[in-house]
Amino acid sequence: MNDAPHLTSAEVDADKPWSIERHAIDPIPTADRHGSPGELFRLWVGANVNYVVLITGSLAIVQGLSLQESISAIVIGNLLGCAMVGFSSIMGPKTGTAGIVTTRTSFGQLGAILPIFISTLAAVGWFSINSVIATESLANLFGLMGLPQTSVVSGAALLVVLAAEILIAIYGHATIIAAEKYGAIVLVLLFLVFAVLVIPHIDFAAAGAASATHPAKFATWLLVTGLIFSYPLSWTNFASDYSRYLPEPTSWRSIAMAAGGGQFVSLVFCEVIGVLFAMALGGALTDPVADLPKVLPGWYLAPFLLAIIVGSIAANVPNGYTASLGLLALRLPMGRIASMFLIAALTLAFRIFTLFYGHAIDLYEQWLGYILIWTGPWIAIVVLDYFMRSGRYSHPDLMKWGSGRYWYSGGVLWAGVVAFVLGLAASVLFSNSDLFHSPLMTGLLGGTDLSFEAGMLVAGVIYYLTSRRSIDTGPAGP
Secondary structure (H helix, E strand, C coil): CCCCCCCCHHHCHHHCCCCCCCCCCCCCCHHHCCCCHHHHHHHHHHHHCCHHHHHHHHHHHHCCCCHHHHHHHHHHHHHHHHHHHHHCCCHHHHHCCCHHHHHHHHHCCCCCHHHHHHHHHHHHHHHHHHHHHHHHHHHHHHHHCCCCCCHHHHHHHHHHHHHHHHHHHHHCHHHHHHHHHHHHHHHHHHHHHHHHHHHHHCCHHHHHHHHHHCCCCHHHHHHHHHHHHHHHHCCCCCHHHCCCCCCCCCCHHHHHHHHHHHHHHHHHHHHHHHHHHHHHCCCCCCCCCCCHHHCCCHHHHHHHHHHHHHHHHHHHHHHHHHHHHHHHHCCCCCCHHHHHHHHHHHHHHHHHHHHHHCCHHHHHHHHHHHHHHHHHHHHHHHHHHHHHCCCCCCHHHHHCCCCCCCCCECCECHHHHHHHHHHHHHHHHCCECCCCECHHHHHCCCCCCCHHHHHHHHHHHHHHHHHCCCCCCCCCCC
């Protein structure tokens, strides 16, 4: 199907850049549909050129992979993960609502509460992690300006970061897309300069000799590939939030290619730079911000700290926006703006926790493991459900409680719930990560990690077999 003619955001009063968006999770009416798949490409580039992605790439070296092994894990992990981002973007124009709301069709209105709650927790977690990175960078920037490194200065930095993130997220969809487009250009240039300055610190001969003497086990490569895969996978429950304004006839293939392609380009770009950064540090990455002076000249430290701050905010605005929609999908009695302030409060609590926890890198690796275990089964079910019903959804029934075609049996579609729970169990059973070491993987299968493969396969197969005769594939209705 060809792409439909489209309006621009400037022609739609309900969703103009730098004006507060009028819609929340209610399906977007036809009159307010606008945009084209190309804006998704720019959005995902802007949202993913950031320091957290760079750190994700550095984990390959930290785990003991060589340069070649690291790049192969990055390319393959992102090909798989970004393909899922593409597929999870295609529901938006058909439903007109947030991605996580679509869960109601495959779990039931009541049954969907479980994955919606987990998704919202994940979005709040990402928002908090990015806020911590941006806060530490801003506090260091304040230090370069002569301010003392005290808890008061750190607290002020966090408030500045949160204010910027929340303000843009409150403005909403069109503002986020516009801001990401322009931020991407600046960030790509700043990260390129960072790579140029890091490369002279790398002893490629020593690194090559070490990797030849101690080649990484396939199990380690598979673990790293899973960690790389988990980052784009973590965006899948967000993806339709940004495609939902597109006209309904828009080609799903164009949407998938634009969203997945934009993310793939940006992730590979940043993660390869992260590999170089870790190599320059000899594989000993301890503190993602404090380690910067070891490889950067003094004159570039401030500009790159600014790049980290801007990139973290750019990545975090979609996190906060999606988390607010998730709270609404839980049917909490609040509006989108009020939900943003609740998320800010949760982030403050998370920051206090990290001050006591300590090691940011260890916390981040465990977080990626958590994302991998639950998101794989969920997205396998939701994407499969889309194709099984040929992309046909009833907009009114998506919002109904207590009745409608998505109420099923007492509010639950047991095929989806059971498939999800068994998919989670399979993910845990086949996991070998910092989050959980399954005896099956460590004792019988050589210590490898097959959590996302097992979780997606089990959830998808079970959902298909148990729901193929009950899915309503008729006309979507009014």
